[in-house]
Amino acid sequence: MSQPAPAAAASSTAVPAVGVPAPDFELVNQFGEPVRLSELRGRAVVLVFFPFAFSGICTGELCEIRDNLALFEDADAAVLGVSVDSKFAQRAYAEREGYTFDLLADFWPHGAVAEQYGVFDQESGMARRGTFIIDADGIVRYVVVNPRGQARDFAEYRAALAGLTGN
Template sequence: MSGSVPRAGDPAPDFTLPDTHGTPTQLADLRGQSVLLVFFPFAFSGTCTAELSELRDTVEDFEAAGVRLLAVSTDPVFTLKAWQEIEGFGFDLLSDFWPHGAAASAFGVFDEESGHALRGSFLVDADGIVRWSLVRPRGARRELDEYRAALAEI
């Protein structure tokens, strides 16, 4: 892994990544609202689909808390767009494809050996400060209750 994982109280590293329409999304531009960043390894994989489907099915919980959900992987834009259309994800998927893994590296969750992001989640407050983070090793999934506990703290 490259970079270090930001801890609660650290400023969130800034990035600009394209969404599934190619539109750039810059984290710094989202100041004024809380953001949940969900890094995941691969579109169309079983665990990632299960995790993001749970988030899709409960996205209103995040919206009610004033939190914008952004899911990030090193997949190309076109792969993410196809996956989003098939799964009906109602939140933005961002491509960290090029420079490959730059955002994941900045958050300390890029696995250089395999070339993909680990499962890392970061709750960033309206001022751009990390308030909560969770990083899982390969093969370990995140649980919805962990996100709910983080939301309860803001």
């Protein structure tokens, strides 16, 4: 299911492959609270990198997650949205759109976590649309990176989560 998009200005780090441990990180959420990936072990994590808060495609994608949050909760999966925006922009964005899941600020060092996951676009200074579904043991089980301007297919989340839970 992995389909990394080629991009000349993409991150110099490779996108983690399915079956490898997810790179650990700690970022602050929209409330300034630290969130460390490894502290979420024991449940699945859906890591959703998006270019910028308040942008059209990103808002549509995150609203689809918001409107279908029960799908993630039923799979005991935490949703973490990540962009290079500051925690202040993330908070305003979450409040405006009614997001109840964490939005993480990969603000400084700018794009460091997106770089770890191979989705940082050096030329534009933003994260590409990458999704990583990580199982309860911290292993990457699903990866998709979409080209600029192309929204992710929500049905793929449903299928990947069903694969984790056996439903």
